[in-house]
Amino acid sequence: MKTRIVLYIIFLLLAFSKSSFSNDQELENKINKNLRCLICQGQSIYDSQSDFAESMKLVVKQKIESGMSEEEIYSFFKIQYGEWILYDPQFNTKNFALWLLPILVFLVGGIIILTKFGVLKKRL
Amino acid sequence: MLFFKFFFAVLSFSSLIILFIISEFSNETVLNNSHISKPLFYKISGTWGNHEGSLLLWLLVLTFFAFFYFLNSKNRPTDERLLTIMFQEVIILGFLFFLLKASNPFNIIFPVPKEGLGLNPILQDPLLAIHPPVLYLGYVTTSIVFSSSLAGLIKGNINNLWAKDIKKWVFISWTFLTLGILLGSIWAYYELGWGGFWFWDPVENISLMPWLSLTALVHCVLALEKRSILHSWTVILSIITFTLGICGTFLVRSGILNSVHTFANDPERGLYILFFLFFLIFLSVFIYFIYEDRFELNNKNLNLYTKETSIILNNWFVMYFLSVILIGTVYPIFLEVLSNEKISVGPPFFNKLIIPFLIPFLIFMSIGPNLKWIKNNYFSKKLKLIIIFILSIILSTIVSKFFGNTALNITILLAASFYLFIITIKDLIKKGFKNYSQTISHFGFSLLVLSILLNSIFSNEITSNMRVGDEIKFSDKIIKLQKLENTTEANFLKLIAYFKIEEKNKTELFLEPEIRIYDKPETITSEAAIKTDIFKDRFLVINLVKENEYLNVRYQEKPFMLWIWISAITISLGGIINIFKKNEKQIL
Known part of the structure; x- marks a missing residue:
């Protein structure tokens, strides 16, 4: 048991120590993948080859070069084009149900299982 | 009766194929989706590459399976069989009416046009020619499970014997759906995207939802068979699976969704399917x-x-995954209707909500199959399991340490999938032929998770603009654009770019991506050049840059791509084995 805990801690530390992006290209790709190409049918600007996507990619590149952070770039595009452009929906008043409903389903499912099959409750 | 229905469905479908082959443009469907210069193979596959034809195919498969069920269910009580067939008839009637009312494939056009409008070029692909039929086989067999569970419910026949008989259908359906989704994503990999194989696109999600509930059903029907538990849940799952299939048809056909896969839509059709969907849901809830x-x-x-x-x-976890996908797919639609605000729900959402839950899921999946029914002395095996657990943590730490920059949750997920991977290998060796269909499928699943993870961690790419003669450096390789060539094919113009990739150890690799310019309908597509090796795919795609002699080039190295496909095949192989294993036992 002890060894397992120690191993866990070691491995948590190892995992935390590295998490930044190694270069701009990777960051750029990540941002491109999270922005919707507004004139396409459900593609990110990363996946699209349309003129719109190409010019957006250039804008992203410039913003990174000018030193803007990932979050700043997203909010820049959000102000320009609305939330529709962001593939990662934000957690705010109108989206909270989107994020919380699945968790709610999970919890309700758990409660149903516990009440239906009392054994689990008895044992735990 | 059933036979005649099936016979006429075959008749009308084959006549539509013939119309496509002889390019009879007085038929509206042929006109909109075919073209004289199209190769014969795509003339045939064009038959179901459109809404009307695919619906006719759907009906054909539906009538076939109704007939097939009738022949293969002689050991069920007669009244239950009749009821099943009756529900099946209701479904067939619904689709038949839809076909005739809103999407008749045999509409006549006068005067007869000389030339057709052609099939969307990205659909002109051998994989996509078989993708819809395979997927339909999967969807349609869920209707048998649906009808049979309603019939069984009415007759009070839902018990372990019913589970034993319906299991075969559940497995058939699950196997076809797995294969269908696999084909679709292989197609997306080399045709649609820039190296992606799963986009969390609404249409993909829609095909995944019935698959998930079927996966839950596959497990729960076993519990019903072996232990006589979860009666009502099995019926509910059967209903959910089938309605999700119809719901998917509605969402795809109505054009509500914004998707890469939306090829044909029409609001009137959507309305009809919606009506039919509500009717079926109401009917089944009422009966329930x-x-x-x-x-x-x-x-x-x-x-x-x-x-x-x-x-x-x-079942608990799978239903959670299902709800994430369902809510992520339909929430934006509701939000837009209610508040007129548009939001996008993309890959980050699904990753954030699914990955943390996948970790305990994988661990349970490693332990679960090793437990026995009814009672189990689990603790005797505990030591071995923990050793494997520690081993997998060490392995994943090495992997993530070696290549750096991986997030914490990915590392833990990696550990969990290594765990499942090692345990399923152990089971595969130890159990041998006992219950091997399960072990193979589970092994395939662990391989799938592992390959997808390693693929997403180690993928590497470079994007650049190049002219003929240009070279770019990518880690220890040199990529050179040697020459361009124009050729004319039967129904498109082709621009081939010849690339040479030189590795450090002087091995050379030649890749020839293409750009195709189709004339009917006028479309430009990029054909990726892919070199598949055991451990990695090299993926090169080009793209025209407007008013410029440069080409936009993207080169990617994607490890373990092959293993993603292999593992998905392994998963369905388990299903196939199970279908046939069942038959053998019945003969004996």
Whole structure:
């Protein structure tokens, strides 16, 4: 048991120590993948080859070069084009149900299982 | 009766194929989706590459399976069989009416046009020619499970014997759906995207949802067969699976969704399917509540460390994954209707909500199959399991340490999938031929998770603009654009770019991506050049840059791509084995 805990801690530390992006290209790709190409049918600007996507990619590149952070770039595009452009929906008043409903389903499912099959409750 | 229906469906479908082959443009469907210069193969596959034809195919498969069920269910009580067929008839009638009313494939056009409008070029692909039929086989067999569970419910026949008989259908359907989704994503990999194979696109999600509920059903029908538990849940899952299939058809056909896969839509059709969907849901809920008391009561006590508990856990998690996908797909639609605000729900959402839950899921999946029904002395095996667990943590730490920059949750997920991977290998060796269909499928699943993870961690790419003669450096390789060539094919113009990739150890690799310019309908597509090796794919795609002699080039190295496909095939192989294993036993 002890060894397992120690191993866990070691491995948590190892995992935390590295998490930044190694270069701009990777960051750029990540941002491109999270922005919707507004004139396409459900593609990110990363996946699209349309003129719109190409010019957006250039804008992203410039913003990174000018030193803007990932979050700043997203909010820049959000102000320009609305939330529709962001593939990662934000957690705010109108989206909270989107994020919380699945968790709610999970919890309700758990409660149903516990009440239906009392054994689990008895044992735990 | 059933035979005649099937016969006429075959007749009308084959006549539509013939119309496509002889390019009879007085037929509206042929006109809109075919073209004289199209190769014969795509003339035939064009038959179901459009809304009307695919619906006719759907009907054909539906009537075939109704007939097939009739022939293969002689050991069921007669009244249950008749009821099943009756529900099946209701479904067939619904689709038949839809076909005739809103999407008749045999509309006549006068005067007869000389030339057709052609099939969307990205659909002109051998994989996509077989993708819809395979997927349809999967969807349609869920209708048999649906009808049979309603019939069984009414007759009070939902018990372990029913489970034993319906299991075969569940597995057939699950196997076809798995293969269908696989084909679709292979196609997306080399045709649609820039190296992606799963986009969390609404249409993909829609095909995944019935698959997930079928996966839950596959497990829960086993619990019903072996232990006579979860009667009502099995019926509910059957209903959910089928309605999700119809719901998917509605969402795809109505054009509500914004998707890469939306090729044909029409609001009127959507309305009809919506109506039909509500009718079916209402019907099944109504039947469920009327006959609910006919379920055998099950107040069996369950022990914690048993197979049935782990099956319940499986269903719990799978239903959660299903709800994430369902809510992520339909929430934006509701939000837009209610508040007129448009939001996008993309890959980050699904990753954030699914990955943390996948970790315990994988661990349960490693332990569950090793437990026994009813009672189990789990603790005797504990030591070995923990050793494997530690081993997998070490392995994943090495992997993530070696290549750096991986997030914490990915590392833990990696550990969990290594765990499952090692345990399933152990099971595969130890158990041998006992229950091997399950072990193979589970092994395939662990391989799938592992390959997808390693693929997403180690993928590497470079994007650049190049002219003929240019070279770019990518880690220890040199990529050179040697020459361009124009050729004319039957129904498109082709621009081939010849690339040479030189590795450090002087091995050379030649890749020839293409740009195709189709004339009917006028479309430009990029054909990626892919070199598949055992451990990695090299993926090169080009793209025209406007008013410029440069080409936009993207080169990617994607490890373990092949293993993603292999693992998905392994998963369905388990299903196939199960279907045939069942048959053997019945013969004996």
